[in-house]
Amino acid sequence: MATLLRGEVRAILQPAGTAQYTGAYCPPGVPFAEVRRGPFDGKADIAVRPDADGGLPQHMTFGGGRTVYEYDGRDKQGRAVYRYAPRLSPSHRSVMDGVAEVYAEHALKKQR
Incomplete structure (x- = not known):
């Protein structure tokens, strides 16, 4: 932990909600x-620092900005919840293409 x-606030990273994944590649x-x-x-062992106006940052980035929450x-525990934002994450398309390859390989093995 x-x-x-x-002044810092505990935060947790969660899967995308409807607002974040609607229209994503x-x-x-x-499967969607x-x-x-x-x-x-x-991931729950992180903290965020409020802005000067007391609000929390709208985005949290990882991997040099390639993954966005x-x-x-x-x-309910008062933690700031950050959800994965596939539409804002530059790495999302390449990750999904990799996932598609795994699903295709699995489908081929199943047919044999």
């Missing part, structure tokens, strides 16, 4: 549920 500095043969999954979902309010 992250040690909080003065999903290759043929891949895969679009929701972000590479850091479930979007602020989606607070949970």
Whole structure:
């Protein structure tokens, strides 16, 4: 668990909600549920620092900005919830193409 500095808020990363995944790229043969999954979902040992006006940052990025999580309010424990944002993540298309390859390979093995 992250040690909080003065003013920081605990945060948790979650899969995309409807607002984040609507219109996101999903290759043929891949269940749309895969679009929701972000590479850091479930990570809860992070903290965010409020802006000067007291609001929390709207986006959190990882991997040099290639993976984006979007602020989606607070949970019952008071943690800031950030949801995977596939439409804003530059790496999303290449990750989904890789997932499509795995699904295609699995389908071929099943046919044999």
